[in-house]
Amino acid sequence: MGNEVRNNLKYTDTHEWVKLNGETAHVGITDHAQSELTDIVFVELPEVGKEVKKGDELCVVESVKSVSEIYAPVSGKIANINKKLEETPETINESPYDEGWLVEIELTNKSEIDKLLDVDSYKKLI
Amino acid sequence: MVKRSPLYALQKKLGAKFTEFAGFEMPIQYSSIKDEHLIVRRKVGIFDVSHMSNVWVTGDGADDLISLTTVEDASRIGDKKSQYTAILRENGTVIDDTIFMHLDDKYMIIPNAGMDKIVTDWLNKKAEEHNINSKAENVSDKYVILAIQGPKSREVLQKLTDVDLKNVGFFNCQYIDIAGINCIISHTGYTGELGFELQISPTNHAEKVFNKIFEAGNEFGIKPIGLGARDTLRLEKGFILAGNEFAGGRTPLEATMSWTINWDHDFIGKKALIKQKEKGDYERLTCLICTDKGIPRNGCEIQKDGKKIGMVTSGSLSPCLNAGIAMGYCHPDYREKDLVLDIMIRNKPVKARVVKPPMVPKDWAQQNKILTGKLFI
Numbered sequence: 474m475g476n477e478v479r480n481n482l483k484y485t486d487t488h489e490w491v492k493l494n495g496e497t498a499h500v501g502i503t504d505h506a507q508s509e510l511t512d513i514v515f516v517e518l519p520e521v522g523k524e525v526k527k528g529d530e531l532c533v534v535e536s537v538k539s540v541s542e543i544y545a546p547v548s549g550k551i552a553n554i555n556k557k558l559e560e561t562p563e564t565i566n567e568s569p570y571d572e573g574w575l576v577e578i579e580l581t582n583k584s585e586i587d588k589l590l591d592v593d594s595y596k597k598l599i
Numbered sequence: 600m601v602k603r604s605p606l607y608a609l610q611k612k613l614g615a616k617f618t619e620f621a622g623f624e625m626p627i628q629y630s631s632i633k634d635e636h637l638i639v640r641r642k643v644g645i646f647d648v649s650h651m652s653n654v655w656v657t658g659d660g661a662d663d664l665i666s667l668t669t670v671e672d673a674s675r676i677g678d679k680k681s682q683y684t685a686i687l688r689e690n691g692t693v694i695d696d697t698i699f700m701h702l703d704d705k706y707m708i709i710p711n712a713g714m715d716k717i718v719t720d721w722l723n724k725k726a727e728e729h730n731i732n733s734k735a736e737n738v739s740d741k742y743v744i745l746a747i748q749g750p751k752s753r754e755v756l757q758k759l760t761d762v763d764l765k766n767v768g769f770f771n772c773q774y775i776d777i778a779g780i781n782c783i784i785s786h787t788g789y790t791g792e793l794g795f796e797l798q799i800s801p802t803n804h805a806e807k808v809f810n811k812i813f814e815a816g817n818e819f820g821i822k823p824i825g826l827g828a829r830d831t832l833r834l835e836k837g838f839i840l841a842g843n844e845f846a847g848g849r850t851p852l853e854a855t856m857s858w859t860i861n862w863d864h865d866f867i868g869k870k871a872l873i874k875q876k877e878k879g880d881y882e883r884l885t886c887l888i889c890t891d892k893g894i895p896r897n898g899c900e901i902q903k904d905g906k907k908i909g910m911v912t913s914g915s916l917s918p919c920l921n922a923g924i925a926m927g928y929c930h931p932d933y934r935e936k937d938l939v940l941d942i943m944i945r946n947k948p949v950k951a952r953v954v955k956p957p958m959v960p961k962d963w964a965q966q967n968k969i970l971t972g973k974l975f976i
Contacts, residue, residue, distance in 0.1 A: 512633045514916045515894050517945070533945065535894050537632040537916050538827050559892070 475508030476599055479570055483586060484595035485546045490570065493586055497552055501574040502534065502543060505599045507566050510536045516562045518554040519576065525549065527585055532575055534565065543575065547585045553577035604649040605743055605802040606809060613823050620826055621712035621842065623650035628825040635828035636918040639790055641964045643749035643816055644824035645809065648789075652715035653742040653798065656699075656706040656722065658733035664726050665699060665706055670851060672864040676701050681770045681785045684859055685851045686710075686718060687868030691875060692848035694721060696841055696856070700772040700785055707783065707798065708735075711841045715739040725867065743805035747812060748794030748832075750964060751819040756784075756795055758815040767795075778811035780804045789829060791836035791957055831915050834924060837886050837956025843897060843912045844884060844926065850875055853928065855884045882909065882928040886956045887940065889923035893949035900943040901927050901951075908933045911942060919959045919967070925951065 478484075483491045488506035492499045507513065515535040525531055525545040532543045554576050558564055565573035580586070590598070602623045604610070610617075615626035626647070628635060638644050656664060665673035671684040680701050686694045695718055699708045710718040715737045722735035747756055753764050759778045767773065772785035777797060788794030799805045813821060833840065844854055850868075851860060852875055860872070875881055889895065895914030900907050909929035917924040925942060933940060936955055941948035960966070 511628065512631045514633070515892065535916075537636075537831060537918070538627070540894075540896065 475504060477504040477570070478592050478596055478599075480592050482570070483546075483589035483591065485544070485589060486598060487544055489543060489546045491546045491586065491589055497577050497579050498547055498549075498586070499574045499577050500531065500546060501569055502565065503595070503599075504569045507569045507573070510534065510539065510541060511566070512536045513562045513565045516558040516565070516575070518556075518558065519551050521551050521554055523551045525551065525578070534562075545578070546589060547578055547580055548582050549578040549580045551576055552579040602650075604647050605805055606647050606649070609806055609809065610647065610823070615823070615825060618826065620650060623712055625650050626823070626825040628827045629823050632825070632827035632831060633918045635822060635824045636831050638820065638822045639749045639792060639824060639828065639832055640919060640959075641750070642820045643747065643751035643755055644822050644828070645812055645816065646746040646748065646824045646829055647809070648744045648746050648796070648829070649742070650712035651744050652708075652710040652712065652718065652737070652739040653744070654708040654710060654715060654719050654722070655736045655738055656708060656733060657704075657736070660726065660731035660733035661704070661706055663729075663731045664722060664733040664735075666864055666866065667729060667731065668722055668725050668867055669697075669699070670856075670860040670866055670868075671699075672861045673699075673701070673706070675861065678703060679771055679773045681772045681787050683770075683787075685856060686721065687851070687866070687872075689867055689871065690848075691850040691852075691868040691871030693841075693845045693851060693854065694718065696839060696845070698785070698787055700783065702772065702774070702783065709744075714841070738800075741800045741802065743799045743802045745797045745799065745805070745809060745812070746788055746790075746794060747797070747816075748788045748790040748824075749792050751816070751821075752792070752794045755812060755816040755819055755821060759811055764795075778808055780808050782808065789838060790832040791838070791959070791961065792832075830913075831918055834913050834915055834926065835917050835919055835957065835959040837926065837958060839884070839926075840913055846912065849928070850881070852876060853881050853883055880931060883931055883934060884912075884926055885909065885929040885934045886954050886958055887925045887927070887942065887951035888917075888920065888954050888958055889925070889942065889949055889951045890939070891950045892923075893942070893944045893947075894923040895925035895927075895942045895944060895949070895951070899925070899927075901929055902941040902943060902948065903933050908940070914942075917958065919963055923949065923951070924958050
């Protein structure tokens with residue numbers, strides 16, 4: 474529990490995952506990250522349409538005791554946000570790679586994806 | 600050098616995640632802060648709070664020294680009674696808040712974590728200056744402190760002692776055998792639930808006591824609880840955390856502890872408090888429950904109509920209310936019950952309602968016999 478990784482995803486060293494679907498990518502936090510945070514109780518998501526650059530603060534995830542910034546792993550425009558998390562932030566704990574995704578980004582620079590960590594490199598980190 | 604409780608290895612075995620708090624590496628949580636919090640509200644939990652200090656105050660003048668250095672008149676506090684009080688500087692600001700226990704002809708003070716030396720030195724200095732025949736001795740390293748808190752706490756401990764715990768009243772203390780080990784028991788706590796605190800010395804007896812309590816509590820669903828839940832439990836009740844609420848120098852009047860002050864005796868800081876009381880325009884600790892989504896944190900500004908009127912000193916999500924809650928110092932004009940203020944979280948106003956503590960009522964668990972802990976207000 475707490476260290477699941479998935480082969481079809483790319484990762485960052487700050488524990489975000491990225492799933493490419495054509496021109497957009499879904500972004501979330503890894504199983505390792507959710508398990509370290511425990512009890513996610515609040516998520517602040519960006520506005521749809523907002524432009525973000527790789528490395529910008531994307532959203533804020535809070536547990537009872539901690540506030541964690543989540544950084545944009547890729548640049549682009551926020552195409553979609555996981556509204557459901559505003560009511561049930563614990564979904565991130567329960568399903569970090571599926572139901573618990575944070576945002577969908579319309580990519581402005583697809584080559585950024587190649588610079589992210591692959592599953593083996595991320596596994597070494599955790 | 601970071602200190603550890605004598606129960607560190609046991610805690611590790613029980614799955615604790617650790618944090619550094621006031622120079623101690625202590626469990627912050629075992630399973631989850633939310634779950635641990637709700638276990639204490641509904642059933643019973645056991646906390647190792649050995650980071651708290653132990654100071655014996657002895658000698659013919661022990662009464663006089665306690666009365667001089669705290670806002671309480673010790674002669675009022677009989678044998679086998681515990682008292683919550685504050686130790687002040689001459690300027691009226693709090694050095695530490697503490698419980699003292701009157702045991703026979705001496706007192707044990709329980710200063711906060713990391714305050715043992717400061718409090719001991721202060722008391723000894725004042726004894727000397729005022730020519731009082733009393734001595735403070737720092738025995739923090741000789742004690743393990745366990746807190747057993749929750750509606751089932753008395754039933755759990757009753758299985759391990761011949762003393763009828765119904766006779767150990769609220770804020771009473773005495774020597775007692777628990778699982779065959781002599782301890783000091785005090786019917787006190789920091790959770791707002793029925794609960795007891797045990798002072799155990801020598802410390803190598805503590806593991807046995809912990810394990811016996813854990814075993815006895817099994818049928819009631821006892822769990823080990825970390826400092827994370829200890830903090831959220833106390834905040835829901837509006838209890839002060841010294842490191843947060845006294846930071847920067849606050850008087851007991853500001854910290855809304857005036858109920859602890861016994862004005863009929865002389866104590867260090869009294870003159871300054873009288874002056875402050877006469878002036879009356881000081882900030883006061885205020886409890887707030889968020890009506891918007893958002894979790895206030897220490898340092899968040901409190902505003903009314905865009906104007907700063909205060910600052911949050913403690914904030915968290917309330918696991919019982921599933922809403923943000925906070926304590927902070929507010930200008931006296933903005934403390935009326937039900938007044939709606941803005942707490943600035945990441946530069947955005949989050950609406951919060953002024954409430955009188957406790958933020959979570961005493962019978963919360965009875966009123967909310969639900970298992971998820973979700974309740975929006």
